[in-house]
Structure formats: structure tokens, C-alpha cells
Amino acid sequence: MEPNPLFTRSKEIRQDNWGRWLCYISVSILLLLVVTIIYFISSKGIQTFTKNHVSVWSFLTTADWNTGTLSGGKTDLGALALMTTSFVTTMLAAALATPLAFVIGIYVVALQPKFGQKFVQPIIELLLGIPSVVYGFIGLTVLVPIIRQHFGGTGFGILAGALILALMILPTITSLAIESMRSVDPSYQKFAYTLGCTRWQVIYHVILRISAKKLVVAVIYGVARAFGEALAVQMVIGNTVQMATSLVSPTATLTSKLTTDIGNTIDGTLPNNALWTLALILLLISLAFNLIVKGFTKGDRAA
Amino acid sequence: MNRYLIDRICRWLIYAVVATVVALILLFVGFLIAKGWSTVNWQFLTTASDDGLGIRDQLFNSLYLLILTLILSCPIALGSAIALTIYGEKSRFASVAKMAIQALSSLPSIIIGLFGFLLLVLKFKIGFSVLSGAIALTFFNLPILTQSMSLAIATVPSSRLDAGISLGVSQWHTIIKVVLPEAIPGMISGIVLSAGRVFGEAAALIYTAGQSAPKLNYGNWNIFDSNSFLNPLRPAETLAVHIWKLNTESIGPDAEVISQGTIVVLILTIVAFNFLARQLAHHWQHKIYR
Numbered sequence: 001m002e003p004n005p006l007f008t009r010s011k012e013i014r015q016d017n018w019g020r021w022l023c024y025i026s027v028s029i030l031l032l033l034v035v036t037i038i039y040f041i042s043s044k045g046i047q048t049f050t051k052n053h054v055s056v057w058s059f060l061t062t063a064d065w066n067t068g069t070l071s072g073g074k075t076d077l078g079a080l081a082l083m084t085t086s087f088v089t090t091m092l093a094a095a096l097a098t099p100l101a102f103v104i105g106i107y108v109v110a111l112q113p114k115f116g117q118k119f120v121q122p123i124i125e126l127l128l129g130i131p132s133v134v135y136g137f138i139g140l141t142v143l144v145p146i147i148r149q150h151f152g153g154t155g156f157g158i159l160a161g162a163l164i165l166a167l168m169i170l171p172t173i174t175s176l177a178i179e180s181m182r183s184v185d186p187s188y189q190k191f192a193y194t195l196g197c198t199r200w201q202v203i204y205h206v207i208l209r210i211s212a213k214k215l216v217v218a219v220i221y222g223v224a225r226a227f228g229e230a231l232a233v234q235m236v237i238g239n240t241v242q243m244a245t246s247l248v249s250p251t252a253t254l255t256s257k258l259t260t261d262i263g264n265t266i267d268g269t270l271p272n273n274a275l276w277t278l279a280l281i282l283l284l285i286s287l288a289f290n291l292i293v294k295g296f297t298k299g300d301r302a303a
Numbered sequence: 304m305n306r307y308l309i310d311r312i313c314r315w316l317i318y319a320v321v322a323t324v325v326a327l328i329l330l331f332v333g334f335l336i337a338k339g340w341s342t343v344n345w346q347f348l349t350t351a352s353d354d355g356l357g358i359r360d361q362l363f364n365s366l367y368l369l370i371l372t373l374i375l376s377c378p379i380a381l382g383s384a385i386a387l388t389i390y391g392e393k394s395r396f397a398s399v400a401k402m403a404i405q406a407l408s409s410l411p412s413i414i415i416g417l418f419g420f421l422l423l424v425l426k427f428k429i430g431f432s433v434l435s436g437a438i439a440l441t442f443f444n445l446p447i448l449t450q451s452m453s454l455a456i457a458t459v460p461s462s463r464l465d466a467g468i469s470l471g472v473s474q475w476h477t478i479i480k481v482v483l484p485e486a487i488p489g490m491i492s493g494i495v496l497s498a499g500r501v502f503g504e505a506a507a508l509i510y511t512a513g514q515s516a517p518k519l520n521y522g523n524w525n526i527f528d529s530n531s532f533l534n535p536l537r538p539a540e541t542l543a544v545h546i547w548k549l550n551t552e553s554i555g556p557d558a559e560v561i562s563q564g565t566i567v568v569l570i571l572t573i574v575a576f577n578f579l580a581r582q583l584a585h586h587w588q589h590k591i592y593r
Binding site: 013016025031033034036037041106123129133134137200227234258259262279286287290 | 402406425479
């Protein structure tokens with residue numbers, strides 16, 4: 001008996017289901033990727049604590065990193081110095097880049113939109129395209145010698161790292177700041193002008209006030225980028241695990257330690273596991289940045 | 304001090320700061336180009352690094368990895384973008400997926416590189432190779448590409464889909480024949496922009512594609528030979544990794560000169576990519592909304 005055409009699936013429906021499956025499979029690959037990354041790095045990272053029995057507390061609160069000298073179950077592994085350097089360098093970079101980024105944002109959005117959009121913004125965004133190793137190279141060959149000459153020390157250290165990072169995150173913060181300032185409803189500005197406000201009063205009391213929340217998000221994005229940057233920092237920070245005594249003494253960040261050492265340690269040993277723990281910390285902190293951004297943009301339509 | 308004076312002072316301060324920053328950036332980029340300009344010539348581009356001043360194999364590796372990465376990442380990104388913007392626009396699944404993609408895009412590239420090292424080099428034993436590098440770069444590229452493709456598709460009015468339904472064709476048919484062609488300008492510029500990012504990436508590659516560039520034989524088309532340029536299982540140092548490697552380990556006599564030349568090649572390529580993306584977007588826009 002011929003099947004009734006009313007009860008069979010039409011070609012269109014079959015085609016549609018096919019396409020739908022194809023698309024959902026690609027999304028699933030992406031989701032699987034995120035889950036695997038978190039799973040792999042975590043399972044490797046907690047081995048320092050589960051297999052090598054390093055205490056979590058001492059790992060997070062001591063600053064010495066001696067993988068060689070292990071005696072009597074006592075370990076000398078602490079990530080405090082690395083984490084401190086990472087945070088200090090990042091914050092310093094953000095503190096340097098943020099005011100400049102906001103000023104450029106104000107210029108492009110409120111003062112000279114035409115010229116700003118045509119020339120200033122593309123020039124700033126030119127920096128976005130430059131690879132991080134190039135910043136590292138410039139830091140190494142130009143910045144470090146200058147710092148050595150004027151501030152003493154070897155030139156390697158937090159100051160060099162922060163300056164390079166500031167340059168790297170300047171375009172990130174600027175682009176986002178421009179976007180958020182531009183999203184301020186122009187009718188508010190017109191309203192303020194009709195009340196007799198000067199240009200600066202409109203900028204300060206209207207544009208900056210209204211976009212304040214988004215500006216904070218812009219800065220957090222910049223900070224997150226700086227925190228995860230590896231190679232450029234690694235080239236100028238000096239790579240010695242110790243609490244920095246000054247801005248020009250060699251030290252190391254989470255990322256620089258990972259970059260330098262992961263290839264030099266043997267898989268499965270304590271020195272190697274400890275590095276994966278650093279990777280886990282890095283992963284958790286960047287996920288935390290994500291949550292903070294999420295918290296800030298909660299009420300907004302577009303995220 | 305009255306408010307007009309404050310206004311004037313603030314504005315002049317802003318002008319001064321912007322002028323200084325722009326001048327410094329131009330100086331910085333100009334310095335980079337000027338320093339390496341004299342190094343770059345045909346011989347520099349076509350000599351193997353073992354034979355003297357040259358980046359032939361690194362340049363080829365960079366391009367080879369870029370092409371493989373785009374081949375791997377474009378279909379997945381396109382499928383995900385369609386699923387997120389059209390099929391599951393308001394579903395719970397899509398919002399979870401969007402969050403995951405956001406998280407993935409904000410992960411440091413060194414984390415992607417280490418994950419690639421763990422999964423591909425240690426677990427699957429592919430070794431430091433072109434293939435590992437291309438897959439790691441795909442991981443790195445996927446979230447960004449998916450986001451830009453989603454944006455491009457979202458600009459197409461949803462009335463196209465309704466029209467398709469009223470004509471009795473499948474939604475898939477409408478997507479392939481109407482929505483995607485309309486979204487192509489945005490997608491192409493997204494792809495080209497991401498290509499620039501991939502081209503300069505190093506942190507994701509040092510522990511996946513490796514840090515050595517064996518001399519390649521460009522006449523050997525047998526992809527299973529270890530010196531064939533097409534062999535996907537050989538280690539492949541790219542331009543960006545080359546710069547890093549030259550300046551961190553065993554600084555040779557020519558390290559600085561080679562780095563400066565390589566930087567010029569890298570930056571000019573990336574600027575060309577970005578320029579192309581802008582032009583393509585512009586060109587296509589005119590074509591469609593003529």
C-alpha cells in the first residue's frame with residue numbers, strides 16, 4: 001500500500017531538520033570545547049593538591065617557588081609572588097591606560113566626531129592588530145634599556161611590563177569606551193545644551209554619568225586582557241619568582257612562569273603539576289572577570 | 304573661575320592629550336616599520352632561516368596554519384552562528400551557549416595553547432605539528448568568528464524568514480539562499496579580521512605547533528614525507544613564534560635584525576588584512592543596497 005502523502009514528512013521538513021541538526025552539532029562542539037578545557041585544566045591542576053599533597057593554603061599564601069628542594073614532605077611551592085605580580089602589573093597598566101582611553105573616547109564621541117572617527121579611531125585601532133610578540137620585542141629592545149638607564153636595576157620588572165600592557169590594552173578600552181559613550185541618548189545632551197550647559201558640563205555630567213557603568217565594563221575587559229597576556233610580559237618581566245621589591249626588580253607573573261617552564265618540566269612530576277595549578281588559577285580568574293562583567297551588564301538589553 | 308573657562312581648559316587639555324597619544328602611536332608604528340624596512344627584501348623572504356638571514360619557512364608555516372585554521376573554523380562558526388541567531392534565538396540552550404562562547408573568547412590565549420598541548424600533544428600524541436597548531440588556533444578563533452558571524456546574520460531582517468515560510472520553502476532553504484548571501488559582506492570582513500588575529504598569534508602556538516622550523520622542500524608534494532611542505536605532522540614555527548624564540552632563548556648575533564624584518568612582514572600583512580576587511584565590507588554594502 002502506498003503511504004498516504006498526508007502522513008509522510010515533506011522534503012522541506014526533512015531538509016529543515018537536517019540543517020537544524022547540522023547547526024546544533026556545531027554549537028555542541030563549541031560547548032564541548034568549553035567543558036573540556038575546564039575539565040582538563042582542572043583535573044591536571046588539582047593533582048598538586050591530591051597527588052603531591054601540597055596544602056592549598058600554603059600554595060596560595062607563600063611566595064617561594066623551589067621545585068628542586070623537597071625534604072620531609074615539606075614543600076616550598078607558593079604562588080603568592082606570581083599572583084601579586086600579575087595583579088600589580090595589570091592594575092598599573094589599567095591605571096595608565098584608562099584615563100588616556102577615556103580622554104580619546106570623549107574626543108571622538110563629543111568633541112570632534114568626524115575627524116575622530118576618520119583618523120583618530122583607526123590609528124588607535126592600529127594597535128589592536130599588532131601581535132603581542134611585537135610589543136614584547138619593543139619592550140625588550142627599547143623600553144628595558146631606557147628603564148635601566150633612568151631608574152637603575154636591570155630594567156626588567158613590573159614597570160616595563162605595565163607600560164607594555166598599558167599600550168596593548170589602550171585600544172581595547174578606547175574602542176569599548178567610544179561605543180558606550182556613543183550609546184548615550186543624544187536627546188539628553190540636547191536637553192542639557194538648552195539649559196545652557198557648556199560642552200564640558202555636558203561631557204562630565206551627562207555623557208560620562210550615563211555611560212559610567214559601561215565604562216567600568218570597558219576597563220574590566222582591558223584588565224582581563226592584560227591579565228591573560230603571556231608572551232609580551234614574559235619578555236620584559238625578568239622571570240625570577242620573587243616578591244618584587246621595587247618596580248624595576250625582576251619578577252614573574254602567572255602567565256610568564258607558565259610560558260617559560262611548561263616545556264622544561266616532565267609530565268606528571270610535581271614541578272609540572274604545580275605549573276598546571278597556576279594554569280588553573282589563571283583560568284579561574286579569567287572566568288571570574290567574566291562573571292563580574294556579567295554582573296555589571298545584567299540589566300542591559302545587549303550583552 | 305567661571306564655567307566657560309573650565310570648559311575651555313578641559314577641551315584644550317583633551318586636544319593636547321589626544322594629539323600626544325596619536326603622535327606617539329604613529330611614531331611607534333613608524334619606528335617599527337623604519338627599523339626593519341631595510342632588512343626586508345626578496346632574499347629575506349625566500350631564504351631558509353638555517354641558511355642565513357631569512358624567514359622563508361616561517362612565512363610559509365604562518366600562511367599554511369592560517370589556511371588550515373580557517374578551513375576548520377569557518378564551517379563550525381557558521382553553523383553555530385545560524386543555530387544561535389535563527390534557530391534558537393530565544394531558547395535557553397542558546398543563552399547558555401552564548402555565555403559559553405563569551406567565556407571562551409575571554410580566555411587567555413596561553414590557556415588555549417596549554418589546553419591544546421595537553422589534549423593534542425600529550426593525550427592524542429600528535430606531537431608538535433602543523434595539525435596540533437591548526438586545531439589550537441581553531442579553538443582560539445572559534446568564539447570570535449562565531450560572534451562576528453552571528454552579528455552579520457542578525458543584521459538581516461527577520462522578514463526574509465517569514466517570507467520564506469509563506470512561500471512554502473523550508474527555513475533551511477531560506478537561510479542558504481536568502482539570509483546567508485545577504486549576510487556575506489559582514490561575514491567576510493569578520494573572517495578577514497580574525498585572519499589577522501590568527502596570523503599574529505604566538506602564545507597558543509609555542510606548545511602546539513612547536514618552536515622549530517625544519518627546512519622544507521617545496522618540490523616534494525608527498526604529504527607523508529617529513530620534509531614535504533604540505534606534511535601536517537611536522538613541527539611548524541610561525542613568524543610570531545620566530546620573533547619570540549629569537550629573543551628569549553640563545554640570542555644570536557642577527558636576532559635583532561631578523562626580528563625587525565619579521566615584524567615588518569607581520570605588521571604589513573595584518574594591516575593589509577584589516578584594510579581588506581574594511582574595503583570588502585564597504586564594497587559589498589554598496590552592491591547590495593544599490
